[in-house]
Amino acid sequence: MMYDYLIVGAGLFGSVFAYEMNKRGKKCLVIDKRPHIGGNCYTEQIEGINVHKYGAHIFHTSDKKIWDFINSFAVFNNFVNSPVAIYGNDVYNLPFNMNTFSKMWGIKTPDQAQKIISQQISKTKISAPRNLEEQALLLVGKDIYEKLIKGYTEKQWGRPCSKLPAFIINRLPLRFTYDNNYFNDRFQGVPIGGYTQIFEKLLNGTDVWLDTDYTMLKKDRIAHKIIYTGRIDAFFDYCFGALEFRSVRYENEIYDCSNFQGNAVVNYTSSDVPYTRTIEHKHFEFGTQPKTVISREYFIEQKTDTEPYYPVNDEKNNLLFGNYRELAKTRSDVIFGGRLGEYRYYDMDRVICSALKAAENE
Numbered sequence: 001m002m003y004d005y006l007i008v009g010a011g012l013f014g015s016v017f018a019y020e021m022n023k024r025g026k027k028c029l030v031i032d033k034r035p036h037i038g039g040n041c042y043t044e045q046i047e048g049i050n051v052h053k054y055g056a057h058i059f060h061t062s063d064k065k066i067w068d069f070i071n072s073f074a075v076f077n078n079f080v081n082s083p084v085a086i087y088g089n090d091v092y093n094l095p096f097n098m099n100t101f102s103k104m105w106g107i108k109t110p111d112q113a114q115k116i117i118s119q120q121i122s123k124t125k126i127s128a129p130r131n132l133e134e135q136a137l138l139l140v141g142k143d144i145y146e147k148l149i150k151g152y153t154e155k156q157w158g159r160p161c162s163k164l165p166a167f168i169i170n171r172l173p174l175r176f177t178y179d180n181n182y183f184n185d186r187f188q189g190v191p192i193g194g195y196t197q198i199f200e201k202l203l204n205g206t207d208v209w210l211d212t213d214y215t216m217l218k219k220d221r222i223a224h225k226i227i228y229t230g231r232i233d234a235f236f237d238y239c240f241g242a243l244e245f246r247s248v249r250y251e252n253e254i255y256d257c258s259n260f261q262g263n264a265v266v267n268y269t270s271s272d273v274p275y276t277r278t279i280e281h282k283h284f285e286f287g288t289q290p291k292t293v294i295s296r297e298y299f300i301e302q303k304t305d306t307e308p309y310y311p312v313n314d315e316k317n318n319l320l321f322g323n324y325r326e327l328a329k330t331r332s333d334v335i336f337g338g339r340l341g342e343y344r345y346y347d348m349d350r351v352i353c354s355a356l357k358a359a360e361n362e
């Protein structure tokens with residue numbers, strides 16, 4: 001055996017783990033079936049703009065240790081995510097805050113907003129929310145749910161809100177101040193120069209084979225242990241059936257103008273617009289290039305020829321995942337990590353935290 005660890009996937013979990021083990025003198029091989037490192041964080045330059053090829057990645061955390069860790073690989077700017085939502089002809093600020101309420105109801109004070117929301121909540125007669133729809137109605141009432149949540153969520157997940165787990169909507173802050181910061185976390189930013197440099201540094205000193213599928217190496221025992229960040233059901237040959245994922249497709253366009261939409265992220269929350277959001281990448285780094293690159297994001301069902309992105313953590317799939325998790329326990333030579341390996345809707349900081357813990361345990 002030539003390596004201590006065979007790490008499948010050059011994304012955040014695999015690369016952080018490789019970095020940590022390399023530091024401890026272990027020999028790692030990282031493989032990825034894509035032609036590049038960085039997983040879905042990968043950025044590439046188009047027209048001098050760092051394009052987030054697999055969707056908007058804004059780093060945010062409240063964990064000082066994780067913030068210091070990621071800052072040791074790149075200089076982060078002071079970008080604050082403040083997406084806007086377009087519904088029909090109206091533009092609303094996100095997350096749900098006093099700017100949103102003022103636009104929605106023509107009111108000015110938190111007291112006025114709270115009264116309207118309370119009235120709408122009391123009409124729902126829901127006490128214990130059983131799904132995302134009920135959770136959202138209980139949190140913000142009917143108007144916000146119908147204009148800013150329902151259409152967007154159903155496009156993103158491809159199923160009715162009444163069939164989705166409530167926790168998804170709890171990712172979004174609700175506040176009664178005029179504050180458009182999408183996240184509540186203490187630290188936030190985007191690496192100046194893009195994310196790929198971070199992975200180059202994390203993987204410095206580690207062997208990396210790109211365009212390499214795990215199935216090509218499966219039979220050769222080239223490492224003592226495997227770190228597997230691909231989908232866990234694929235690892236076990238789908239023996240209990242396939243876990244459901246949502247996939248995303250991007251349509252990129254280059255425009256001959258310096259500022260197309262005035263914001264990095266614009267959400268389209270009505271069901272008649274087929275895409276969920278448009279991303280104008282230059283705004284992540286306050287770019288002043290003469291041209292601009294726009295990505296329209298379409299959520300699609302994951303098929304064999306599309307990439308899995310978002311685990312569908314509904315009851316049925318979580319139960320199925322439970323079977324795989326039990327099976328994984330019988331494989332002490334494999335660690336499963338990341339969104340696909342752990343079947344979790346993970347933010348970047350939590351993935352890093354989990355990779356650091358896994359390295360520590362080793």
Ligand code: UDP
Nearest residue numbers: 085148149152153156168169171172267269
């Ligand atoms: N969400 C919404 N309206 C929006 C933005 C988000 O209802 O305009 C809800 C929706 O339920 C969605 C969840 O928040 O599934 C997370 O969305 P977000 O865009 O933050 O997802 P991510 O950035 O992780 O892809």
